[in-house]
Amino acid sequence: MSTPAARTPDSETLWVQDFADGSREQRDLLGGKGANVAEMTRVLGPALVPAGFTITTAACVAYMESGGTLPDGLHEQTISALGRLEAATGKTLGDPEDPLLVSVRSGARESMPGMLDTVLNLGLTDRSVEGLAARTQNPRFAWDSYRRFVQMYANVVKGVAGEDLERAIAQRKQVRGVALDTELDTDDLRALVATFKDLYRDATGEAFPQDPRVQLDGAIRAVFDSWTGHRAVTYRRLNRIPDSWGTAVNVQQMVFGNKGETSGSGVAFSRDEVDGAPEPSGDFLANAQGEDVVSGVRTPRDIRELAEWQPAVHAQLMDILRTLERHYGDMQDTEFTVEEGRLYMLQTRAAKRPAQAAVRFAVDAVAEGLLDKGAALRTIDASSLDALLHPTFGNLDYAVLARGVAASPGAAKGHLVFTAKEAVARASDPEYPHDLILARPFTEADDVAGFHAAKGILTSEGGKASHAALVARGMGRPAVTGASEVEIDLDARTLRVGDVVLHDGDLIAINGSTGAVTTDDVPLVEPEVSEHFQTVLAWADELRGLGVRTNADTPQDAARAISFGAEGIGLCRTEHMFLGDRQPLMADVILAANDRDRAAAIDALRPLQESDFEQILRTMDGRPVTVRLLDPPLHEFLPHPEALPEHSPERARVESLQEVNPMLGTRGVRLGILMPALYEMQVRALFTAAARIDGPTPPRVEVMVPLVDYERELELVRGLIDRVAREVGMPADAYLVGTMIELPRACFLADEIAHHADFFSFGTNDLTQTGLGFSRDDIEGRILARYIDVGILDRSPFETIDSPGIGQMLRMGAWLGRCTKPQLKLGVCGEHGGDPDSIAFFHESGIDYVSCSPYRVPIARVAAAQAAVAGADART
């Protein structure tokens, strides 16, 4: 992005717009709140929505760019809008008889709850408070409002310490011997106003402003300034909201829920906010302003009780909720105030909701005719569905022993084990309990067999992108990583947190969705794909264009993925098949002293590979299975050199295979060129296994060659594959040969590589690492926090594809590949294949299918459908 040219403040610019003139389409200009209030005014009519106007985000941007000067014309336009507001309400700001009071609220394009400032009851002065008291015949209400205003203004606009103000209230209550704010009487409130004004003078050196226009000016500046405050900046970093957006300011006539027992304030959802059931939900408080409902000082009442308290208001509110929901086509979250029996709607917005509520709403909305399937799907946050696909601790309280990174979602409970080898042994030993939690400082390729054997993984080092996190997410194993309070002593086989010491075999539970670790015997609640969720997934399958496959290396993973709706395997990694028990066999292959010994070692592996492939092919029952030939550097299959005798030839050979940068090393197709017998064994095992399956649905085998840079690499390996196919009698149309596109060079030369490929599968993990020249470990482990902090990144490029960089490389590869073969099949099998934002990008890039871990298959199905619907909408 280029630095935008500085905007010249322009007195002709429209900085201010009345609610009555706006609509929801103007969200960028008016902010979410401003646009929604305007829309609501249009939909419900002006009688139900207090009047007001919005100072636009453009004004905030101009203010920021000028270094804190309000833009030319803003003052005049504000005065003018105020005049219209006064005319509409029949009241005047600062009128000593019947003053207009206004709220001044922030409202950014995206909701930033609690991050930006708000001032209520603005317009009260020492004189007008008396007018309000007289007019309402409610002096306590008037002084309570003035007290609230002075307190808020002092704190928010002038930075008077909130504690000092609160302390004054507490002292007053102590003096008066009361417990609640509502027990303070008019005199108390009057006294508090005086105290607050003293505090104000002490802090600012000025008297509290008695000119409401000065008050308004101060409040507007305070809202603008809050946009660049520390809290807001941090929030935006975390939520990927650009600094450049700015916030709007909404100035609205006050209505009062604190005018007595026929007044009140509340929040209402158009459906149940927890489970999405059709009944509206919410809370309210009689004789209270909105802030009181949220603050938790008094316990609010359920919205259903509103029907007893003021039946007409309840009925009207229910009607309004239906109207708004129908109008917006989405579940609404509203704020309302009842002023002396009259209902006012202050705010409406799409309701944030947990996954089960989102799914329920979508299904019901279609059943009710509110939305069509595509629109209903788009109301679901696909990422949130993760929560429905893993075991949980339920809603029980438990004692948290330590916290780490929520690295792979779901909960797991079991007995501590400290090595992968023991985990494998115990998992199949009837002497031991089978539920195991594998705890390691960090994990490596050697430990992967232990991931299969254990129910969950706990590490004291590494983040969301550590080896442990990646492998665990890939397998759908819950994992907590980087729990830095946890000290794991592998020699002593203890896990220590402060004074608590756990030993091998002790019970422990982890929650990979929250990062919590506990020794409580929490019950695990298994996930169910509910009927509603099944319905949503069926619609997704109707609507999506992208295929969804899974990354699965075992029949178990394959079966699970099928149950989640995977249409095939997009990535079956073969390296895990050579670890655990088989590692010594693989070591023999690599370390063989001569060709004869190597051939013998490879022969010993072949029947095992055949059986691996046969089971997976049978499980997939005619669905396509993409098998990637061996990829990792050879040393991953070897013992550590230190474990071998010094000066032994074996150790020398193992040492010679160590690499300074293994990611950039002798792996992938390079192995296939250097040691063709290994690839040949794999291909022969695969084809032989396929030939054994003679049911009605023949297996669909796709052989995938990793890490290709050069056309000729693929040409050579394809030659080997085709030769083996002929030798075992595999018909030429019974299998495909393709390649990973996971190196920048391959994207540039994809037209040439495509000559020898029936399909491409973009390996976006490695493409990201090489395209950025930045390892996953370094980005996520060392630098991400800092890079987000200084505005370089807004999230890890391993989580969501870096669309302007890596994404464009992928598109170049896709385009060039299809220049050569217009029907070339294109897939994606990196971690990004399960990320909704990335899936949308892949959909728009013309990819045919994504492949992701089994547990993310449902998410990918929904996200793919959303991308298809969004794309169709954008084109109509």
Place this chain on the structure above:
Amino acid sequence: MSTPAARTPDSETLWVQDFADGSREQRDLLGGKGANVAEMTRVLGPALVPAGFTITTAACVAYMESGGTLPDGLHEQTISALGRLEAATGKTLGDPEDPLLVSVRSGARESMPGMLDTVLNLGLTDRSVEGLAARTQNPRFAWDSYRRFVQMYANVVKGVAGEDLERAIAQRKQVRGVALDTELDTDDLRALVATFKDLYRDATGEAFPQDPRVQLDGAIRAVFDSWTGHRAVTYRRLNRIPDSWGTAVNVQQMVFGNKGETSGSGVAFSRDEVDGAPEPSGDFLANAQGEDVVSGVRTPRDIRELAEWQPAVHAQLMDILRTLERHYGDMQDTEFTVEEGRLYMLQTRAAKRPAQAAVRFAVDAVAEGLLDKGAALRTIDASSLDALLHPTFGNLDYAVLARGVAASPGAAKGHLVFTAKEAVARASDPEYPHDLILARPFTEADDVAGFHAAKGILTSEGGKASHAALVARGMGRPAVTGASEVEIDLDARTLRVGDVVLHDGDLIAINGSTGAVTTDDVPLVEPEVSEHFQTVLAWADELRGLGVRTNADTPQDAARAISFGAEGIGLCRTEHMFLGDRQPLMADVILAANDRDRAAAIDALRPLQESDFEQILRTMDGRPVTVRLLDPPLHEFLPHPEALPEHSPERARVESLQEVNPMLGTRGVRLGILMPALYEMQVRALFTAAARIDGPTPPRVEVMVPLVDYERELELVRGLIDRVAREVGMPADAYLVGTMIELPRACFLADEIAHHADFFSFGTNDLTQTGLGFSRDDIEGRILARYIDVGILDRSPFETIDSPGIGQMLRMGAWLGRCTKPQLKLGVCGEHGGDPDSIAFFHESGIDYVSCSPYRVPIARVAAAQAAVAGADART
């Protein structure tokens, strides 16, 4: 490259062309020899060149693609051409009275000396040999020719073992009691022909063919087959000649240098083949065929003696050499035959020549008006100039102790030292001799100070791209790497080769141009840039468009580079400045427990950096100096963790900085973002140093930020640089800020990055590693040989830029950068900056300058000029 569609043999295709109809422009079709013979026929006239015809490379390609079938039409066209040849010579193939004899010689597009097959004297049969004997009245000549033919045909066409044939000759000589072939008489030769025919029948089951057309057919096939023979394939791999070219076959009337004492054969160069002096050079033998001159059985005579032997022939030959040289505009290498006093020219081609001859020829050719400067420059092989820029052992014989890889050219002699630290200490200690050879199994960043201290480097591991080789080439230090016979025991401080054991301090010499290691006290001959070479370099500077800078980290390197004509420093790496003595200071910076300690450690480094920069800026005297801010991962400056106490916090910190893939790690600008104080110190030191220089030529400072991926990375660091400039009073127009473009993402987003850059410098080493996803160590150390063998690569992509892949990334970066800033300055500072083929690519890519090691600066100047001349030629 795509697989070419199989060529359909087409009887309309022209497979055969007479010499008289061809020209040198048809080299691709006729091969080098065929094109040159045709051209020579045109230039010298048919009387001087024996007539004949060429069977084209296209015929060979069709033959290969059909799996060994001669294409339709070839036979007819050959017969037809033979008819024309018979008409022109007045003789007939196989005529029993006066037979036409022909030679059948291979001739590929590029010369492949000795790799492809040749058959001479074809057309002789049992009958025609008698006719030849009668006609020439020289039976011995006739039978010698027949003996040669049968022997060659049996061996070359039918694969009869050469040893068996040679043994028969040896036996005959033994029986007759003579030593030389020429001492065998007609009867002997007749008997040998009979013996050869028996051997032929034993091997093939057939009689020796008596139909000359069958002979011709067999010879043509044999030449075609030799193209795919093992020797030829290996040669092509090594010399980067595509398999797809095929070879042509030249059928030419035989002329005979073996017809007696007025006959002879020879080779002649148009200038002195060793030093390029204007006098022609060469060898000849009387009464001999061309093969005898080359075989070394008889010692040939100097070409000058030809003037005594046959003065008219000598004069004619001298005249022809001048004519050919003038015609071709290049020094010629010819073959000739004198048949009974009449001169025939058989072949001419551009002479291969050593660097000094190439330079001398270029200068003389311009002086003589033969060539203009541009054309003269293009006759020089720029790579070969390396030989003129390093010390050598001279031409003395010496005993080779071991051989390794010729990793960095030049010779060095000195006393063995086994650690960098000792090398540094001894180099400045008057107690020790200062000439040192540093011997290590392999080297690392820590050893670099030792490279500066030593005269040469010897390692037992690693190839041309090992750390030792790269650093040595960068510094111009001679190096032999991967001398695998050498065992270096660092504990015992011995270097062992078989039984020879050398100790610390023993004398050793290495020749980095040949890979030889010796313990002989060989004298070193220092290089001089000769007057001729200076002249050539001056012309190069006139003609080239590319600027040539140098990579230099020290004032010494900078001064050397200036003496070689560098116009500035394109890459001044600052990391070497923190090794050696200063490493502990740098370790303090990195390991500081708090910000105050870190600031203090950085303060301690700053005056040292200032002094580094000041010396370099003074040396460069107003030429631009591009300083790259710190690039390598921090752990390179730290001790090995094993060297620190277990469980110490220092060790934990050092361990935490180790990276699995340091190449993809926390380095470059990432350090500048994480630890801005380090970059700030460097920038402050640089600007402060620049401010101290107040001579008439102000320093030109260019600050370069490495490893940028994201626009905002550069924006942030540029902000820091500009701030420091303001703080030290550096005017904004007194320095530039730019970035390395060395990551694929940066190439894709170069338009955005360019907003904050005054220049780009393409770091083609890292761009190659990341773009290919392949480390230099792995490519050159483990896989290059195999990849060349199977036809994936023809050379290392770190030697010559991979133009379709990495080269296109560079062009994309250049193009996008200039979309934003049309005047953006573009440089290249990888190893490729000193490689002539890569320089040509950079020239065509619109790059402004290359930067290379000091010793390659002259090569780059010449190569840049050649690229400019070639480009201009191609456009006219």
